[in-house]
Amino acid sequence: MTRSVPTTPETVRQQAAESAAKRRKRARSAPIRWRRRTLLGLYLVFVMLPIYWLLNLSFQTNSEILGSFSFWPQNFTLGNYVGIFTDANWYMGYVNSLAYVLMNMLISISVALPAAYAFSRFRFIGDKHLFFWLLTNLMAPPAVFLLPYFQLYYSVGLFDTHIAVALAHCLFNIPLAIWILEGFMSSVPKEVDETAYIDGYSFPRFFVTIFIPMIRSGIGVTLFFLFMFSWVELLLSRTLTATNAQPIASIMTRTSTASGIDWGTLAAAGVLTILPGIVVVYFVRNHIAKGFALGRT
Amino acid sequence: MNKVYNNKAWFLILPMLLLVAFSAIIPLMTVVNYSVQDVFDANTRFFTGTEWFETMLNNPTLQAALLRQFAFSFTILAIQVPLGIGIALLMPKRGWQASAVLILITLPLLIPWNVVGSIWQLFTRGDIGLMGVGIRQLGYAYNITRNPADAWATIILMDVWHWTPLIALLCYSGLRSIPDAYYQAARIDRASKWAVFRYIQLPKLTNVLVIGILLRFMHSFMIYAEPFVLTGGGPGSSTTFLSQSLTTMAIGQQDLGPSAAFSLIYFLIILLVCWVFYTAIMNMQKDNANQGGA
Numbered sequence: 371m372t373r374s375v376p377t378t379p380e381t382v383r384q385q386a387a388e389s390a391a392k393r394r395k396r397a398r399s400a401p402i403r404w405r406r407r408t409l410l411g412l413y414l415v416f417v418m419l420p421i422y423w424l425l426n427l428s429f430q431t432n433s434e435i436l437g438s439f440s441f442w443p444q445n446f447t448l449g450n451y452v453g454i455f456t457d458a459n460w461y462m463g464y465v466n467s468l469a470y471v472l473m474n475m476l477i478s479i480s481v482a483l484p485a486a487y488a489f490s491r492f493r494f495i496g497d498k499h500l501f502f503w504l505l506t507n508l509m510a511p512p513a514v515f516l517l518p519y520f521q522l523y524y525s526v527g528l529f530d531t532h533i534a535v536a537l538a539h540c541l542f543n544i545p546l547a548i549w550i551l552e553g554f555m556s557s558v559p560k561e562v563d564e565t566a567y568i569d570g571y572s573f574p575r576f577f578v579t580i581f582i583p584m585i586r587s588g589i590g591v592t593l594f595f596l597f598m599f600s601w602v603e604l605l606l607s608r609t610l611t612a613t614n615a616q617p618i619a620s621i622m623t624r625t626s627t628a629s630g631i632d633w634g635t636l637a638a639a640g641v642l643t644i645l646p647g648i649v650v651v652y653f654v655r656n657h658i659a660k661g662f663a664l665g666r667t
Numbered sequence: 668m669n670k671v672y673n674n675k676a677w678f679l680i681l682p683m684l685l686l687v688a689f690s691a692i693i694p695l696m697t698v699v700n701y702s703v704q705d706v707f708d709a710n711t712r713f714f715t716g717t718e719w720f721e722t723m724l725n726n727p728t729l730q731a732a733l734l735r736q737f738a739f740s741f742t743i744l745a746i747q748v749p750l751g752i753g754i755a756l757l758m759p760k761r762g763w764q765a766s767a768v769l770i771l772i773t774l775p776l777l778i779p780w781n782v783v784g785s786i787w788q789l790f791t792r793g794d795i796g797l798m799g800v801g802i803r804q805l806g807y808a809y810n811i812t813r814n815p816a817d818a819w820a821t822i823i824l825m826d827v828w829h830w831t832p833l834i835a836l837l838c839y840s841g842l843r844s845i846p847d848a849y850y851q852a853a854r855i856d857r858a859s860k861w862a863v864f865r866y867i868q869l870p871k872l873t874n875v876l877v878i879g880i881l882l883r884f885m886h887s888f889m890i891y892a893e894p895f896v897l898t899g900g901g902p903g904s905s906t907t908f909l910s911q912s913l914t915t916m917a918i919g920q921q922d923l924g925p926s927a928a929f930s931l932i933y934f935l936i937i938l939l940v941c942w943v944f945y946t947a948i949m950n951m952q953k954d955n956a957n958q959g960g961a
Contacts, residue, residue, distance in 0.1 A: 410757040414771055420790040420828065421774065423797045427789055435795050477686070485683040492676035500680070507691050509937045511889040513910040514930040517701075517917045518694035541690045544683055602779045604892040605914070619779045619892075637789060640782045647777025648770070655766050658773065658836065 421644070428637035435633045450638035463618035464642065466532065470607065470615065471600045473536035478543040478596050479589065485544075486551035487577065491563065504545040512605045515541065520609055530612045538610055539600045546599065547592050554588025555581075587657045594654045601646065618643060701927035719928035729929065731904070732912045733936075739908060740887045743826045747883060750827065751834025752872065756864075758839050769839075772832045784896025787825045791897075811898055815905035818898045822906055825893060830886070834879045841875040842868060877948050881941055888937050909933055 427435055428450055429443040438444070454460040488494070489501060519538055520529075528534040562584070566576040582589065608620040622639050651658065702720070705713045723729060754772070759765045778786070791811060793799040802809040811818045845867065853863050891910035894900065900907035913933060917926035 406757050410754070410768070413754055413757075414768070417771060417775060417828065417832075419797065420786045423790050424786050427795070439795070439800055441797075481683040481686055484679040488676035488679035491670060493670045493672045494674045494676045497676075500684075504687065506938055507687060509885045509941055510691070510695075510934055511910055511913075511930075511937065513889070513891060513913045513917070514698065514934050515694045516914065517923070517926070518697035519690075521697065522694055537686070537690055540686055544687055548683070598777055601777070604779060604781045605910075609918070619781050622781065622785065633789065633795065636785055640778075640785050640789075643779050643782050644774070644777065647774070651770055651773050651777060655769055658769060 424637050424640050427633060428641045430634060432632065432634050450634040451642075453635055454638055454642065460618075460621060460639070463616060463621040466611070466615050467601065467607075467617040467619070468646070470532040470535040470539070470617070471597060473532055474539045474543055474600045475593055475596045477536060478540055478547050479593060482544055482547035482551055482592070483582070483589075484577075486548045486555055487581070489548065490552045490555040491560070501548075504548060508542050508545045508549075510541065512541075512603070516605065516609050519606065523610055529610065530614050532615045534610045535607045535615065535617070536600075538606045539603060543596050543599055546595060550592045550595060551585070551588060554585045554591075558584055590654050591657050594650055594658065597650050598647070698927045698930050701923045702931055703924075705924050715924065719924045720932065723925055723929045723932060728904070729909075729912060732907055732909050735905075735907070736888060736909045739823070739826075739890070740884055742823055743830070743887055744880060744883060746823070746827050747831045747834050748876070748880065751831050751879070752838050752876075754831070754835040755838030755842055756868075758835070760843070769836070772835060774832075775829050776832050778829075780892035781896050783825065783829050784893040787821065787828075787893075787897050791821055811902075813902055815902055818902060818906050822894050822897065825897065826887065826890070829893065830883060833882065834876075837875040837879040838872055841872045845871050873948075877945070881944065884940065884944070885937060888940075 426442060429446050429448070431445070431447055431449060434440075434443070434445060489497065515538075523529045523534045523538070528537075558581070562580070563576070566580055571580070604617075604619045607617045611617065611620070618639065622636060703714060703716060705715050758768055758772075775783070788796075790796045791799045791809075793803055793810060799809060808814075809817055811821050849867050850863070853867060858866075889910055890908055891914065894906050894908060895911055898906045900911050913926060913929055916922050916929065920926075
């Protein structure tokens with residue numbers, strides 16, 4: 371484009387924008403861009419290497435793992451995975467884990483939604499103390515609650531059921547859900563509520579048909595976090611179950627037997643525990659950044 | 668937002684309160700109950716007052732575990748916070764690369780904690796692990812089951828691998844919320860990169876960093892599954908942290924009274940540190956606001 375003397379405001383603006391873009395391009399010159407990419411690439415390699423090694427070992431037989439050291443499987447085998455999917459003891463572990471995680475997500479979100487609304491919209495007696503008490507539950511080490519949980523659930527006859535683990539995980543998941551949802555709800559202007567009430571909506575109808583759709587990305591992110599913290603927890607889920615509801619995490623400890631550790635199966639089981647996480651994170655990838663700040667940026 | 672004063676809001680809270688009370692207050696009361704009694708069997712028990720608390724506070728094993736725990740928590744915070752900020756600054760802002768990098772970086776957070784331990788066990792073993800074999804090839808006799816220093820370094824590396832993404836993602840979301848106008852103003856002033864970071868980006872990151880540091884401190888103080896799987900607390904007791912000492916005492920030895928007293932002390936330490944940190948940060952912000960600053 372030839373640079374003529376600008377005559378209209380539009381051309382002035384256009385030329386200014388073009389030269390600004392050129393300047394920006396020059397400022398972020400190629401060496402700097404490449405340095406950024408290399409540094410980030412190095413970190414990603416650091417993140418992926420242990421996971422790659424897990425994948426690599428999961429496609430090898432035990433004799434190959436122990437016999438020869440190689441960067442990729444020499445005799446590619448799916449035997450470890452077949453072993454897991456044909457043994458009910460193994461694959462029921464995944465079913466059990468998913469069962470209590472889903473139950474927990476359902477319970478937590480359904481009681482946390484109204485509670486978070488109350489915290490974000492109303493003042494009432496003891497609200498600040500209550501909120502702080504909820505957050506202290508997030509700080510409670512599961513090890514502290516181990517013994518009392520065991521006795522409590524045993525005495526009410528819930529030991530070794532999915533619902534026991536789901537309820538136990540509510541200890542930290544409900545406060546977390548309220549914390550995140552409160553942030554998202556507070557960013558919805560109060561005028562929305564007031565307009566709806568003037569238009570004659572009742573509270574339940576307003577909440578379900580207007581308010582929940584407005585914060586659906588927040589709910590998605592909350593569900594992601596509920597999934598994450600319930601899925602990764604080991605101590606409580608292991609203590610509260612014996613055989614019927616045993617999670618995959620504690621079944622994995624069985625790979626060490628008298629004849630040594632079954633490395634191939636351990637690696638394959640590990641790979642399978644990562645997959646649900648990838649699926650879940652794919653759904654919320656566009657909102658996850660905001661979600662990690664608990665809706666408070 | 669100015670909230671309405673209305674005590675009917677309690678009805679919205681009630682279902683949540685009942686559930687959390689069932690899973691928090693009843694067990695916690697059980698712990699308090701045990702901590703002041705000596706239980707022999709279902710019918711025989713004595714009131715001991717603060718005796719268990721005194722025993723536990725003077726127990727050298729637990730004191731050592733507590734010191735190790737603090738050393739661990741502060742080390743990982745000192746590494747993860749700067750590293751997380753750095754990575755957040757490097758992450759692409761838009762396009763498919765942004766999504767891809769986000770998913771890859773989030774991955775370690777979604778792996779069950781004991782599987783994290785297993786992954787690193789497979790990765791660092793001297794006979795079959797990439798890192799273990801690699802370091803041995805370089806001529807260093809790396810062995811996490813024999814050498815406490817190696818075990819420590821590996822556990823810290825594992826935690827950095829596992830949890831730096833949390834700080835990075837928090838900071839990334841904080842950075843994305845900075846309006847473009849701020850950067851334009853900085854360009855007009857010809858501000859250096861450091862000045863942009865120090866006076867625009869860092870102040871905006873304070874909020875998310877407070878959340879991040881609190882979460883990281885809490886979780887690192889409760890760490891159990893990863894070191895348990897990777898080193899089993901050894902060699903010796905060099906990587907035995909508080910959770911593991913407590914679990915051994917409560918479940919392994921069934922010492923109800925002492926372990927209950929220990930539980931309460933443990934919980935109170937976490938509460939205290941979080942409270943001190945939170946109040947300090949909030950006061951700092953208030954001071955800044957009063958001086959008319961950011």
